[in-house]
Amino acid sequence: MQADHLDGNALAGPLAEIFAADVSVAVSRCAACGLTGPVASLHVYDRAPGLVARCPGCEEVVLRLVRSPDAAWLDLRGAVTLRIPLGGAGPGAVASAGGEPGADR
Amino acid sequence: MTRWHVARLVKVRDENATARTLVFDVPGWPGHLAGQHVDVKLTAGDGYSARRSYSLAGPEGVELTVQRVPDGEVSPYLTLDMEPGDELELRGPVGGWFVWRPDGPAPVLLVAGGAGIVPLMAMIRARRAAGADTPFRLVYAVRSPERLCYADELLRPDPGVSVTLAYTRRVPEGHPRPPGRLTAADLGPYGEADCYVCGPTGFVEASAALLVGLGHDPARIRTERFGPTGD
Numbered sequence: 001m002q003a004d005h006l007d008g009n010a011l012a013g014p015l016a017e018i019f020a021a022d023v024s025v026a027v028s029r030c031a032a033c034g035l036t037g038p039v040a041s042l043h044v045y046d047r048a049p050g051l052v053a054r055c056p057g058c059e060e061v062v063l064r065l066v067r068s069p070d071a072a073w074l075d076l077r078g079a080v081t082l083r084i085p086l087g088g089a090g091p092g093a094v095a096s097a098g099g100e101p102g103a104d105r
Numbered sequence: 106m107t108r109w110h111v112a113r114l115v116k117v118r119d120e121n122a123t124a125r126t127l128v129f130d131v132p133g134w135p136g137h138l139a140g141q142h143v144d145v146k147l148t149a150g151d152g153y154s155a156r157r158s159y160s161l162a163g164p165e166g167v168e169l170t171v172q173r174v175p176d177g178e179v180s181p182y183l184t185l186d187m188e189p190g191d192e193l194e195l196r197g198p199v200g201g202w203f204v205w206r207p208d209g210p211a212p213v214l215l216v217a218g219g220a221g222i223v224p225l226m227a228m229i230r231a232r233r234a235a236g237a238d239t240p241f242r243l244v245y246a247v248r249s250p251e252r253l254c255y256a257d258e259l260l261r262p263d264p265g266v267s268v269t270l271a272y273t274r275r276v277p278e279g280h281p282r283p284p285g286r287l288t289a290a291d292l293g294p295y296g297e298a299d300c301y302v303c304g305p306t307g308f309v310e311a312s313a314a315l316l317v318g319l320g321h322d323p324a325r326i327r328t329e330r331f332g333p334t335g336d
Contacts, residue, residue: 004306004307006306006331007328007330008202009200009202010158012142012200012201012202013107013142013143013158013196013199013200016107017107022199022200022201024200024201024202025202038202040202040203040327040329041202041328
């Protein structure tokens with residue numbers, strides 16, 4: 001495993017290609033240890049055929065994303081839940097369809 | 106769904122010998138929040154393409170500051186070869202987590218390591234553009250004076266914004282702080298604040314740990330890491 005990792009902020013672009021909401025601000029719950037936190041805080045390893053996001057608490061795989069020329073493969077095996085903020089106040093407002101700056105999805 | 110935009114370079118500005126700011130014209134750009142980034146895609150004639158993420162440096166328009174990484178695949182082109190009129194593809198704005206909004210009431214502590222200054226500079230500029238009076242404090246760790254970005258702007262007085270420069274390897278003559286890694290003394294004393302930390306992975310881990318040690322609530326520390334090289 002590479003020693004240096006990125007974080008879930010780096011997933012924002014690749015996931016914006018798939019989802020209408022900004023999944024990087026979603027709160028995920030790790031299937032292995034139960035830790036909850038924003039997807040933006042996951043440890044992301046990108047020296048692989050895709051992106052691998054691991055739990056910052058237990059380093060188990062939470063999410064994997066591989067983009068082939070004509071499809072995206074998304075493996076969410078390590079996330080029990082994703083709480084995705086939709087509209088209103090808070091970080092999710094960026095991802096809402098409310099016309100706020102940044103709502104380009 | 107976020108689409109790729111065609112961006113045309115309109116202006117460049119050297120920040121120092123190895124970093125350059127690029128200003129792009131992007132028709133249909135929807136606006137963004139300070140701290141957001143874009144994904145840049147460069148495609149070679151043979152179809153090979155490389156993608157990188159770069160933070161937006163200002164509150165308006167598409168302005169990126171890129172640190173050149175020796176032997177990098179993308180940054181040498183952006184910092185040396187790309188000329189006004191040239192185009193590339195970019196996707197964004199993306200990333201709604203590492204953002205600051207001008208209506209945020211809490212004091213803000215910004216901690217930058219090297220090129221990690223870019224999204225934090227966007228926050229300082231957004232504060233100024235909005236006429237906000239939120240107290241800001243920036244602690245900017247940088248290798249040497251030659252590596253400083255936005256030097257003139259940061260040294261100019263900006264009411265409500267305090268700037269601490271922490272040189273890690275070499276200091277300019279007369280600088281009071283000896284060169285060395287960031288310490289708790291640089292980040293303290295503790296004051297209630299929303300913290301934003303951006304830099305290389307090791308820097309972010311170390312700085313976030315120092316902030317927690319000073320008494321900051323981990324839930325109020327937002328971090329953004331870039332890779333071992335940034336390219």
